[in-house]
Amino acid sequence: MGRVRPGGEGILFSPLDSIPVIGAGLAGSEAAWQIAEAGLNVSLFEMRPEHSTPAHQSSDCAELVCSNSLGSTLPDRAAGVLQTEIATLQSMLLEEARKTAVPAGQALAVDREKFAHAVTARLEAHPRIELVREEVQSIPKDPVCVLATGPLTSEAMAKSIADLAGSENLAFFDAIAPVVTGESLDSDIIFRASRWQAKEEDGVSGDYFNVPLDKDDYEQLVDALLSAEKHPIKDFEAQDTHAKSFFERCLPVEVLASRGRDALRYGPLRPVGLFIPGSGKRPYAVVQLRTENKEGTLWNLVGFQTNLRYGAQEELLRSLPGMQNAEFVRLGSMHRNTFLCSPKLLNSALEWEARPGLFVAGQLSGMEGYLGNIGSGLLAGRNAVRKARGGPLENLPKDTLLGALALHVSEAPPEGFQPMKAEFGILPPLPRGIRKNDRRKVRAQRSKSALASHLESNPFPNPERHSEKPCSQAHTK
Ligand SMILES: Cc1cc2nc3c(=O)[nH]c(=O)nc-3n(C[C@H](O)[C@H](O)[C@H](O)COP(=O)(O)OP(=O)(O)OC[C@H]3O[C@@H](n4cnc5c(N)ncnc54)[C@H](O)[C@@H]3O)c2cc1C
Structure with a gap:
């Protein structure tokens, strides 16, 4: 797979049939997998171990930097519903998380080393993925690209992102109020x-x-x-x-x-x-x-x-x-976190409006939490494939948590925008008259049926698993 070494402005990393994904964290690893599974080549760039972040400890892809929990497995809790959604969308990372799970009551907690090793091994073994251990210092000019450099994006890349976004639209820290x-x-x-x-x-x-x-x-x-x-x-x-x-x-x-x-x-x-x-x-x-x-x-x-x-x-x-x-x-918190003021920049397909073909996934897009970030990689990967094949982009139903998160990051009020994790509160309100005790179940059921009918009319263009059919257009600003 041909490519040019990273560095200056305007670099094209790959021939047209290979899509660069920058950052092999949770979002980038999932995005790369989805693109490769759809039959396209991927150059997945990861700066570790040469350059590390202040929080990562290893050189593995998809390292969990803090807790080892991906949230509740209960099918009527927000994390459980999101797990069902991304399992339905065939997430590789969720599959590996389940295989490397450790006992944690009703939570999906993983052996973090086994999880990251397993994800890295699958990426390395994929015939259409080249894992490139290099820091990418500026946003590539490739016609299709996924940017997933995370909350601890390297300094040079953060500067390049700020140049494109406008420095007022890139935050370096969270100051979260409850x-x-x-x-x-x-x-x-x-x-x-x-x-x-x-x-x-x-x-x-x-x-x-x-x-x-x-x-x-x-x-x-x-x-x-x-x-x-x-x-x-x-x-x-x-x-x-x-x-x-x-x-x-x-x-x-x-x-x-x-x-x-x-x-x-x-x-x-x-x-x-x-x-x-x-x-x-x-x-x-x-x-x-x-x-x-x-x-x-x-x-x-x-x-x-x-x-x-x-x-x-x-x-x-x-x-x-x-x-x-x-x-x-x-709840409130304050810590290092690089993220875009996405409502001003992205649409609900996670595409940068002013740079069509550039998709942003993970914490950088304003999604919070391990599971949401895996989900954002899934969505960005699916849309990178659609873009590369010249098809219209996909936005997920608003009744799914992943669809609601994508809508939130693209449409929330931009003033004081802060990253958001998957919570039932971001879903559209339920019809009146549903008893409080039944609301979780109704939301879970609504997500399941919305996703099922969406996939029936918009299957992922994966030649190995599905046949390609037309899909819906993403919301635009
Ligand atoms: C300190 C900290 C603790 C957190 N704890 C939790 C938690 O306990 N639970 C939870 O749900 N969420 C937590 N989060 C939030 C978030 O869910 C995780 O950070 C998650 O890993 C984000 O996924 P990501 O793919 O966006 O970024 P990451 O998983 O960080 O992946 C980004 C990758 O890009 C690489 N990279 C960066 N710049 C470049 C470059 N220029 N070129 C090439 N590669 C580059 C990095 O090395 C990294 O591997 C935490 C965040 C931070 C900062």
């Missing part, structure tokens, strides 16, 4: 309003949910923030100069609280322009929640990025008025 489901908030206490809207409209309209705090609530919150257990900052983050300046620009609430007891109520918890419905009084402080998705099912705590341990976060937030039953879709 996200809760709207239906778990107590609307008798938490009121809807935007700042300075007419008092008589408070509680019924407005873009924000507002958790009103009186002086006692506020003082208790500050005490809890100061005493709660925090995640230690990792060595590589503490030494990182980007990280230090980032922490200054985007302070966690607990750090802000330590700078003075009033810092929060003059900062992200300021109550100006808000009035409690009924009494018309201004609260002492306010925790505001802003919607995360078009359906208004998910709400993030504005300016409440935090590095507290997960248990401490849940306890502290559930002690706030009206949040006693809060259902968390995501």
